Every structure is written in C-alpha cells, then in structure tokens.
Amino acid sequence: MTVQIQDSVVLCGHHLGVVQLGYLPSAHPAITDLSQPLPDGPRFHLPKCSALHRGYAAAWEIRDDGSLYLTDIIYRYHLQGPPLHAIWMTLIVYIPVGDIDATRSRELRYELVREATLQFKVVDGMIHQWRLVKGSGQGIRWKNGFDWPNITAMLKAQGISSELQPDPYSHSDKFSDESLPRIARECADLLRRAKLQYSDVGKKLSEDDWDMLRRGWADPFPKLDAHASVRAFRGHGPPVTSITL
Amino acid sequence: MITAIDTSVLLIITRKEPRWEKWREALTKAASEGPLVVCCVVFGEFSWGYDSVNLALERLHTLHIHYDPISHETARSAYHDYLKALPYRNPELRLLPYHLINSHAALQADRLAVDTIIDPRHYYPSPKLLLC
Numbered sequence: 001m002t003v004q005i006q007d008s009v010v011l012c013g014h015h016l017g018v019v020q021l022g023y024l025p026s027a028h029p030a031i032t033d034l035s036q037p038l039p040d041g042p043r044f045h046l047p048k049c050s051a052l053h054r055g056y057a058a059a060w061e062i063r064d065d066g067s068l069y070l071t072d073i074i075y076r077y078h079l080q081g082p083p084l085h086a087i088w089m090t091l092i093v094y095i096p097v098g099d100i101d102a103t104r105s106r107e108l109r110y111e112l113v114r115e116a117t118l119q120f121k122v123v124d125g126m127i128h129q130w131r132l133v134k135g136s137g138q139g140i141r142w143k144n145g146f147d148w149p150n151i152t153a154m155l156k157a158q159g160i161s162s163e164l165q166p167d168p169y170s171h172s173d174k175f176s177d178e179s180l181p182r183i184a185r186e187c188a189d190l191l192r193r194a195k196l197q198y199s200d201v202g203k204k205l206s207e208d209d210w211d212m213l214r215r216g217w218a219d220p221f222p223k224l225d226a227h228a229s230v231r232a233f234r235g236h237g238p239p240v241t242s243i244t245l
Numbered sequence: 246m247i248t249a250i251d252t253s254v255l256l257i258i259t260r261k262e263p264r265w266e267k268w269r270e271a272l273t274k275a276a277s278e279g280p281l282v283v284c285c286v287v288f289g290e291f292s293w294g295y296d297s298v299n300l301a302l303e304r305l306h307t308l309h310i311h312y313d314p315i316s317h318e319t320a321r322s323a324y325h326d327y328l329k330a331l332p333y334r335n336p337e338l339r340l341l342p343y344h345l346i347n348s349h350a351a352l353q354a355d356r357l358a359v360d361t362i363i364d365p366r367h368y369y370p371s372p373k374l375l376l377c
Contacts, residue, residue: 188316188318188319188352188353191316191353192247192353192354192355195247195280195282195311195313195353196247196279196280204276204277205272205273205276205277205308205309206273207269207270207273209307209308210258210269210272210273210308212304212307212308213255213258213259213304213305213308214259215304216295216296216300216304217259217294217295217304218294218295218296219260219294220293220294225262226253226256226257226260226262226360227253227360227361227362229252229256230251230252230253230256230290233252233290233293233342234290234337234340234342234343235340236336236337236340
C-alpha cells in the first residue's frame, strides 16, 4: 500500500501530522461532497488516488480551551465558511509525538511510529481527558480536562523534543547555534585527552638532543634575530621576497 | 600538559641566541610533563630552513615535537578573532598567523612557549603562556 496522506492538526500552535485524526459528519451544510453532482453545475470526475484511499484529508485544530475544530478538507470534500466545531466527534484522538522509532517504522513500512502518543478523549467536540503514553499505555491514568501547560511540562519531563514531531533528518536542538561553542569545547577537550594518552608523556630529553635541530638547517634570515625573523616570516618585517623560494 | 611552541623559541634554540639555554631547559622540562606540539604556521615557518619536509619532520620527531594539525574549531575560532581584529590599526593583529597560533594553543594545547620583545599577551591573548 502507498503511504497515505495524513491529516494535519494544529495543537495549541504546533503543526502536527496524524494518520487520521477523526471523521466527518454524515451530512453538514458547510461540507460539499464533490463526488456527487452539484445542484447547479456539472459533476466533478475525481480520479482515484492511491495515496488517499479514504478520498480526503482533513485539517484540524485543537484550541487552548480543548475544543476541536475542523478547519479544512482536501480532495473529495470541500469545506465552506469558517472552521466547524466538531461537535459530532466522540472518540479518542491519538497524536504521535517524539523522535521516530526507526525499528518499528520499518516493520510497519507505511507509517512513521514515534516514541510516544498524546491521547485525548473527545466528547462532542471537547477534550475531556488526556494522557501521554510511551509503550503499551497500560496503567497510565487519564487526567481530567485539557491543561496545555501541564501537558507541555509532562512532555518535557518525558524528554520529548519541544518540536513534538521533530524531522528525522534535522539536527534539532543538538546542533543549534547555542550548543556549537559547547560542542567545540568538548571536541577540543577530547582531542587534548587523546593526545595526552597516546603521545610521549613524560619523555626524557637530554640537553644535547636539541643540537639535532641544527643539523641540516639553513637560516632563512641570517642577518635578523629570532624576533625579526618571525616578523619577516609573517609578513610585517622585511620583505618576504628575501626568503629563497 | 600539552605545550605548543612558537617559531621564536625554536629559532632562539637553533641559533643559540641569548637565553637559548634557559629555553632549552624549559622545553626539556615541558617535554617531561607532556607532549610538545607545533601548529601548521610554526611548522611551515621553521621547516623552511630544511631542504625537505621529511627532514624537518625527522628533526622535530627526534625531539618528540609533534606536528599538530589545526582542527575545525581552531580554524573557525582563529578566523573569528581575525575578523574581530580587522578594524584595528595594529598591523600584527591583522595577520592571520598570529590568530592561528593563538587559537591552536588555546584550544588544542594547554600553554604556548613563546618569546617576544613586547608583552606576548599582545599577540597571544587566549592561551596560558610559558615564558623565560
């Protein structure tokens, strides 16, 4: 089966994807079924789409007070007018959140599985209870109401990214501009430790060893002292052309 | 403790300029405390006196002075400092080699052995310095 186009949901400002969040009312004056002949026009021919077996994808919104709204529909249906409060909906809404579980996603093939699910019990278009489920969900109690700050705190406590559904290929927070200096410091420390561990620590040199430096060494600036030579090497002393190239 | 060495110190020892014996003692002691390293700038400058890279590497290897390539972080840090210094009139601070040596010693070593006429902090503000 082809991967299906998902519903979208705006959850208190976060744009998320859900395989299928809810269902449409059986008949509603604001919703037009484009597969049926229009009263004052021709019938649209809607070819089948293998990525949209149910014939439509919907956009939803969960507002701060816990009310669920239908904001848009694509393909077979058309929504006219303002968003509809989904009072026809009584169900449990499942919204996957967190990093993608690559192993389980590969097993299912057509669905991205994430590490947790945010679940809402909706009654007549209003959220009455919620819970955050990691794993099977057994024994996780439902909490009454819809308290977004509390839900956010719970997500944070469970280590779920603040993006809720992070892109699997993005670097997310780990490589943000704020964390780069820290990463640079850590890399430098690791290199430093590696050098200390694998190099000749505590190597004894005799004073005669330093004579080795002179063997085969021809002074590029015989008329300049060390400090002036360094300045010449770096381009702010005598002209660099005095070095034999 | 990793000690980065500046070209000035290598030149003083090699040419036996004044205070070369103090530097020899200091570096011999530093070698007993940890690796001695040179960055790309110092290696490039000092190796110019030898006929070939291999000979330069061999001589430094005898003294357990390692050629330590510049890491990505060091390169970025050096260029950042260089850009910051560009508006200033001081000609030395507008030369990238100083910033590379400074960042290398600060990020990839624990101190820098350097000999300058004026205050070395003027050229190398970041690392801990080994002076004679």
